[in-house]
Amino acid sequence: MKTVFTFLLASIVSITLMAHPGGHFEQDGKLILNTWTLKSGEEIKGNFSHVKGDRLFLEGMDGHLVSRSFDELSAQDLKLAQFKQARMAALNGGNEVSVKRAYSPANLSFYVMAFLLLVLLFIKSRRKDRQFVPKAINLNQSTQAAVGIMFAIASFYACKKAIVTSAGTTPTNIIPKTRTTFLDSSFADYKPGLETRSDASYYYVATSGIPAHNMMVGITSWQQQVPIPQSYTGSNSWSIPLQPSYAVSPLSTKTNFMKGAVAVAVNGVPIFNALNNRGEDAYLIGELDNWGGHCGRADDYHYHAAPMHLSGKAGLKPIAFALDGFAVYGSKEPEGTTMEPLDICHGHTGKNGVYHYHGTSDYPYVIGAMKGTVSTDPLTPAPENQILPQAFAKAARPALTPLRDATITDFKSTASNAYSLTYRIGSKYGYVNYSWDALNKFSFTLIDTAGKSVTTVYQR
Numbered sequence: 001m002k003t004v005f006t007f008l009l010a011s012i013v014s015i016t017l018m019a020h021p022g023g024h025f026e027q028d029g030k031l032i033l034n035t036w037t038l039k040s041g042e043e044i045k046g047n048f049s050h051v052k053g054d055r056l057f058l059e060g061m062d063g064h065l066v067s068r069s070f071d072e073l074s075a076q077d078l079k080l081a082q083f084k085q086a087r088m089a090a091l092n093g094g095n096e097v098s099v100k101r102a103y104s105p106a107n108l109s110f111y112v113m114a115f116l117l118l119v120l121l122f123i124k125s126r127r128k129d130r131q132f133v134p135k136a137i138n139l140n141q142s143t144q145a146a147v148g149i150m151f152a153i154a155s156f157y158a159c160k161k162a163i164v165t166s167a168g169t170t171p172t173n174i175i176p177k178t179r180t181t182f183l184d185s186s187f188a189d190y191k192p193g194l195e196t197r198s199d200a201s202y203y204y205v206a207t208s209g210i211p212a213h214n215m216m217v218g219i220t221s222w223q224q225q226v227p228i229p230q231s232y233t234g235s236n237s238w239s240i241p242l243q244p245s246y247a248v249s250p251l252s253t254k255t256n257f258m259k260g261a262v263a264v265a266v267n268g269v270p271i272f273n274a275l276n277n278r279g280e281d282a283y284l285i286g287e288l289d290n291w292g293g294h295c296g297r298a299d300d301y302h303y304h305a306a307p308m309h310l311s312g313k314a315g316l317k318p319i320a321f322a323l324d325g326f327a328v329y330g331s332k333e334p335e336g337t338t339m340e341p342l343d344i345c346h347g348h349t350g351k352n353g354v355y356h357y358h359g360t361s362d363y364p365y366v367i368g369a370m371k372g373t374v375s376t377d378p379l380t381p382a383p384e385n386q387i388l389p390q391a392f393a394k395a396a397r398p399a400l401t402p403l404r405d406a407t408i409t410d411f412k413s414t415a416s417n418a419y420s421l422t423y424r425i426g427s428k429y430g431y432v433n434y435s436w437d438a439l440n441k442f443s444f445t446l447i448d449t450a451g452k453s454v455t456t457v458y459q460r
Helices: 002-019 075-091 105-125 139-159 180-190 308-314
Strands: 035-037 043-045 047-052 055-059 065-069 195-198 202-206 238-241 246-252 261-265 270-272 293-295 301-303 320-322 327-329 347-349 355-358 369-372 407-415 418-425 428-436 441-447 453-459
Touching: 035 075, 047 075, 180 195, 180 202, 180 308, 238 261, 320 369, 355 369, 407 428
Parallel strands: 270 301, 327 355
Antiparallel strands: 035 043, 047 055, 055 065, 195 202, 202 238, 246 369, 261 270, 261 320, 293 301, 320 327, 347 355, 407 418, 418 428, 428 441, 441 453
C-alpha cells in the first residue's frame, strides 16, 4: 500500500509539472526577450503580457510584471503595443482580456488522481474490515495497474495541443508554419548588407533600405526627394509573420494601404502599394526609376512596382515577402514552370498547397489584395491605413515639393556616405550633392539650373 501511495503522489506532481506551458522566452534553444524603448531613450526588456487601461504590462525573465503608461512609450513601440492589444482582443472574441488560470485536461487529471488518493486512504482505514475488500482482489497490484492507466491517459491529454481559431473553433485550412531556413535562403544573397533574425512569431529583416543597384535614374515626375539610409533595425525592423492565415475578406490595395509598405524585397527594400498616396499609379505617371522605386517624403527609398530585376539573383526563389507572410515570386513558378493564371490578389495556391504572389510588369505589379490576415493601424483609416507591425522611416530634412518638368539623368556615389543626383529641365542641368556622417548630420547642396547654390545642414 505504501508503494501505491508513493506512486500516486509522484503521478500528481508529474501531471502538475507537465501541465505548465513553459517556453515563454525560449525559441530554438535561444532566450528571447523583447526590447521596448521609452521616449526618454530608456530601454526595458520584457515580453508583452497584457494591457490594462492605458498601461502596458511586460513580463520579465523572472516572471515579474513591469508596467509603463502609453505616454511613456516611443511612437514605434506605442503602435506595437496597440497592435498586440488588438490582436489579443481579437483572439479573445473582442472581449476585454483578463489574466486568469485556464481550465485544461491537465487540471482534470490532477483532480482525478487526487480523488484516487483519497479513496485509497479511505480503503486503508478500513483494511481491518476484510469484508470491505474481497480476498480475490490483490489491492496492491490492481490499484497500481488502474493508476498506471489513468496516469497514461492523463499524460496524453496534458501534453495534447489543439489549434483553434479566434472564434474558438478548429480551422479547416491550416497553413504550415513558414520555415526560417526557407526565408534565410531567400535573403542570403544580400547579406551582410542586411541582417535577419526570428522569434516564435516573426522573421525580422534589419536594413538601411539602400539597395546595391543604382537608383533614381529615369524619374520624370520628381518630388525632389533623394535616398538616405534608414534605421530599419531593432524593434523597427521589417516583420514577416511566420504563421500566415487566410483573410476572410482580402483587403484590396485599390482602397487600402496608401500608406506604408505591403511587402519587403529580399534585398531589404520595402515595397509599397502600386498606387501612391493620391491613389495614382506611381509607375504610369513617371514617379518611378528604372528599378521601380523612388523616395518618399522622408527621403526613404522604396519600390512601388515589382522588383523583377531581383529574379536574376533569386532564380526560382522568392523576390519578396508580403507583410501577411506569403512569398512573392517572379515570372516563374517555384518549380521553374510558366506562371499560372493569377487571381484578384495577384497570386494563387502553389503545388505545395500554400498561397504565393507573383510580380508582373503590369498593374497591380505585386499585390492586388492581401490574401492573408493583417492588422491595420487604428489611427489611420482607409484608404491611408497601413499594416502593423510596420517599420518606419525617419526624415533628416523637411519634405520638398515636386519640380515640374525635371527628369533625373544620373545618380552616383561620390565618396563614402555621399551621393550626387543630376536632373535636367529642357537643356539645362541641376544637381543635388549630399552626404552624412556617423552622427547622422546631413549636408545638402542644391544647385538649380541657373547655377544658384544653397547648402543646408540638418541633424537627424
